[in-house]
Amino acid sequence: MVEWSEQERTIITSIFASLDYEDIGPKALSRCLIVYPWTQRYFGAFGNLYNAEAIKTNPNIAAHGIKVLHGLDRAVKNMDNIKATYAELSVLHSEKLHVDPDNFKLLSDCLTIVIAAKMGSSFTPEIQATWQKFLAVVVSALGRQYH
Amino acid sequence: MSLSGKDKAVVRAFWDKVGPKASDLGAEALGRMLTVYPQTKTYFSHWADVSADSAQVKKHGATIMAAVGEAVGKDDLVAAVSKLSELHAFKLRVDPANFRILAHNIILSMAMYFPADFTPEVHVSVDKFLQNLAWALSERYR
Numbered sequence: 136m137v138e139w140s141e142q143e144r145t146i147i148t149s150i151f152a153s154l155d156y157e158d159i160g161p162k163a164l165s166r167c168l169i170v171y172p173w174t175q176r177y178f179g180a181f182g183n184l185y186n187a188e189a190i191k192t193n194p195n196i197a198a199h200g201i202k203v204l205h206g207l208d209r210a211v212k213n214m215d216n217i218k219a220t221y222a223e224l225s226v227l228h229s230e231k232l233h234v235d236p237d238n239f240k241l242l243s244d245c246l247t248i249v250i251a252a253k254m255g256s257s258f259t260p261e262i263q264a265t266w267q268k269f270l271a272v273v274v275s276a277l278g279r280q281y282h
Numbered sequence: 283m284s285l286s287g288k289d290k291a292v293v294r295a296f297w298d299k300v301g302p303k304a305s306d307l308g309a310e311a312l313g314r315m316l317t318v319y320p321q322t323k324t325y326f327s328h329w330a331d332v333s334a335d336s337a338q339v340k341k342h343g344a345t346i347m348a349a350v351g352e353a354v355g356k357d358d359l360v361a362a363v364s365k366l367s368e369l370h371a372f373k374l375r376v377d378p379a380n381f382r383i384l385a386h387n388i389i390l391s392m393a394m395y396f397p398a399d400f401t402p403e404v405h406v407s408v409d410k411f412l413q414n415l416a417w418a419l420s421e422r423y424r
Contacts, residue, residue, distance in 0.1 A: 169402035170409055187403045244386065248405070251390045252397035260317035260334050263390070267318060
């Protein structure tokens with residue numbers, strides 16, 4: 136089981152408490168699709184992804200980015216059992232969506248970059264360490280049910 | 283994933299903006315790497331203080347970033363960093379996996395310092411450049 140200190144819990148809950156989902160969600164997902172274009176393979180039904188501008192203004196991508204970001208809320212509320220919390224979502228990503236689990240890390244890196252850009256110097260190295268630890272646990276849980 | 287003409291132009295243009303802050307960026311990136319990825323501290327056991335705000339870390343971060351800046355705009359990266367590659371391969375013996383880790387922290391620092399300029403389009407070209415640079419840096423390893 137993953138151990139969280141009081142400080143780490145506070146850091147994670149406070150980042151999410153002040154998170155602008157409508158801004159960060161779309162930015163993180165569109166950045167992922169632009170920086171790692173092969174991830175577009177999962178979004179064939181989302182409309183125009185022909186260039187960076189199209190991706191950045193695509194309303195389906197924006198909506199999905201918000202949805203994915205809210206998906207992290209469950210982990211924040213169940214930090215002591217993220218693995219069990221995401222068991223169902225892991226099965227979904229494996230059996231139904233057929234997402235290569237390596238992609239979870241790519242999206243989580245883009246989310247980290249977007250949050251760092253928003254928070255600036257208040258995204259201290261210690262906060263970065265905690266944030267990346269949190270995302271690593273989420274990424275691991277999402278890949279857990281693949282077989 | 284080799285650099286296109288467009289990638290090189292984008293990186294050059296971004297470096298024109300970012301270059302003056304290179305020392306700060308380097309210090310920031312190295313300090314973060316040592317804090318967030320503690321295993322990287324193993325290469326600096328000869329330093330008394332490996333915290334993000336130590337003078338040694340800041341100086342070394344600046345040195346690294348200056349070398350990165352030198353490589354911007356060079357068409358033959360392998361030739362450009364050949365001596366540095368030998369240094370990392372035979373003397374420092376840094377596992378090349380760590381180049382990726384440092385690149386992530388360089389990118390993160392760029393996004394922090396230049397949130398408006400570090401657009402996704404700039405991000406992808408810089409990511410490719412750093413990957414190519416890492417590859418060139420590991421050229422002499424074996």
